[in-house]
Amino acid sequence: MALTFPTFSQPLVIGGFELANRVFVAPMAGVTDRPYRQLCKRLGAGYAVSEMAASNALLWATEKTSRRINHEGEASPKTVQIAGADPAMMAQAARFNVDRGAQIIDLNMGCPAKKVCNVAAGSALMQKPELIGRIITAVTEAVKADGIAVTLKMRTGWDRENRNALQIARMAQDLGIAMITIHGRTRADKYQGNAEYDTIAQVKSQIQIPVVANGDIDSPEKAKMVLDYTGADAVMVGRAAQGRPWIFRQIAHFLETGEKPPDPTEDEIARWLKDHLEDHYRFYGEYIGVRTARKHIGWYLKGLPGVKLFRETLMELESVQEQMAAIEKFFSTQHEPSYQ
Ligand SMILES: Cc1cc2nc3c(=O)[nH]c(=O)nc-3n(C[C@H](O)[C@H](O)[C@H](O)COP(=O)(O)O)c2cc1C
Numbered sequence: 001m002a003l004t005f006p007t008f009s010q011p012l013v014i015g016g017f018e019l020a021n022r023v024f025v026a027p028m029a030g031v032t033d034r035p036y037r038q039l040c041k042r043l044g045a046g047y048a049v050s051e052m053a054a055s056n057a058l059l060w061a062t063e064k065t066s067r068r069i070n071h072e073g074e075a076s077p078k079t080v081q082i083a084g085a086d087p088a089m090m091a092q093a094a095r096f097n098v099d100r101g102a103q104i105i106d107l108n109m110g111c112p113a114k115k116v117c118n119v120a121a122g123s124a125l126m127q128k129p130e131l132i133g134r135i136i137t138a139v140t141e142a143v144k145a146d147g148i149a150v151t152l153k154m155r156t157g158w159d160r161e162n163r164n165a166l167q168i169a170r171m172a173q174d175l176g177i178a179m180i181t182i183h184g185r186t187r188a189d190k191y192q193g194n195a196e197y198d199t200i201a202q203v204k205s206q207i208q209i210p211v212v213a214n215g216d217i218d219s220p221e222k223a224k225m226v227l228d229y230t231g232a233d234a235v236m237v238g239r240a241a242q243g244r245p246w247i248f249r250q251i252a253h254f255l256e257t258g259e260k261p262p263d264p265t266e267d268e269i270a271r272w273l274k275d276h277l278e279d280h281y282r283f284y285g286e287y288i289g290v291r292t293a294r295k296h297i298g299w300y301l302k303g304l305p306g307v308k309l310f311r312e313t314l315m316e317l318e319s320v321q322e323q324m325a326a327i328e329k330f331f332s333t334q335h336e337p338s339y340q
Contacts, residue, residue: 012210012233014179015104015149017077021046023223023251024181026214026238026316027106027153034070035279036296039272040241041075044232048327049153053107067283068128071101081153083108087138094139098148099195103141104178107135109154109168124319126158126187129168135158137296138265149178153214156199159188169203169211177209181236184215185304199215201230206230212236218247220254227255243299245272266304273300274324279322290323297327304334 011018025032025040027049032040037048043190051068057064071078080102082093093103109125109132123130127209140150152172169180182203184195204211213232217223218240226235241247246264253261264272276296281289294314301307311332317323 001040014034014047014151014210015077016147017103019046019077021252022234023255024048024212024234024236025241026236026313027108028049028238028242030292031242033067033280034074035073035276035283036245038231038279039276040248042257043245043272044252045241045245046248046252047077049106050078050080052081052083053093053097053253055082055086055089056090057096058214060096063178067112069100070100070283074075077103079104079106079151081106081108082139085135085313087134089133090135091138091142094148094150095142096293097229098143098146102148104149104151105139106151106153107139107177109152112175124158124187126164126168127162129164129171129287131173132168133171135175136143136172140176150176151179151181152177153181153183155183155185155187157186158187162186165199166203166206171209173207173209177192179210179212179233180207184213197230198224200226200232204233210234214238217251220251220260223251224255234262243296243302245276266331266334269300270327273297273327276300277324277327286320290318290320293323298322299332304330306330 023045024047025037025045032048032051037050040048043326053065053068069080078101080097082090082097082105084090084093097105136150143150152194154165154168156165163186165182172180182200184197184200185191197213200211200213210233212234213230214236217226217235217237222233226232233249237247250261254258279295280293280296283289284292288334298311298313301310313326314323317326
């Protein structure tokens with residue numbers, strides 16, 4: 001079958017790094033930590049951005065933030081996303097992360113979370129293009145000498161009457177941003193309704209730097225539809241990859257060949273979940289690791305028989321050994337014949 005997405009087989013180069021493919025994992029606070037990013041990359045994601053890190057220097061020494069900006073052993077490029085509204089603080093945060101190994105800096109103008117937006121950061125910044133301009137200038141200046149690329153992630157606008165993504169994208173391109181990711185919703189939409197791809201298509205047709213399409217991509221077919229519709233250079237997948245890190249290779253395979261690969265077997269899911277958890281426990285230690293693993297485990301097992309009851313059991317288990325043993329048992333009972 002002929003390739004319908006002509007540029008897919010050509011590598012995308014950002015800041016001197018050739019990305020493995022054009023299917024990216026979205027930054028998700030509390031989800032895309034280092035163990036998960038590494039697994040996504042192993043299972044086909046061409047690129048991963050860290051969870052956002054605060055630009056407030058007072059937080060850098062906290063355990064949570066230092067974990068969020070930890071990239072030890074991760075495949076390049078190592079991209080750290082920063083969030084904030086003060087140009088000087090953002091520049092300082094970018095420098096801090098570059099000095100600690102970040103190879104690309106991503107600016108978050110897309111997150112509607114209250115914690116971020118209370119200080120008018122994240123997607124609230126879309127209401128203040130002039131401030132975005134000052135942030136971009138300060139950050140690009142701060143890391144220019146190291147040849148570090150700065151990218152931007154944003155929404156389509158701040159509400160449906162004010163879809164100003166094109167205006168911001170043009171300005172960002174002029175100020176030296178290397179790639180723009182657009183989530184096809186406005187800030188006011190939060191996560192409601194369906195993502196729209198017209199604004200992404202419009203931006204892509206008007207600017208020269210790479211554009212990444214994001215929002216509601218949950219299958220190989222949808223990824224292809226969004227790429228065809230928008231002409232974007234890559235797709236980014238967030239929620240649909242929770243507990244399904246293999247979705248990246250399924251999408252990449254479909255885009256390359258036009259054939260849809262089969263879903264993984266339960267044995268494969270069990271193996272990848274266990275690999276993920278081992279890395280997760282090593283990264284967080286037992287106490288935090290066991291607790292933060294629960295949501296990942298729930299996502300992996302979604303749809304399997306008996307998962308509802310298993311989730312309740314899971315909440316009571318507090319050690320690595322108990323959690324792993326329960327998962328082993330859960331998967332072994334999946335193979336038992338049903339006499340109902
Ligand atoms: C739990 C969660 C955390 C998120 N955290 C971030 C973040 O730290 N930075 C960011 O730019 N976007 C964040 N997002 C937005 C995603 O990157 C993505 O733009 C959004 O989920 C839409 O893509 P999807 O439909 O594929 O999930 C987050 C989304 C979710 C669900």
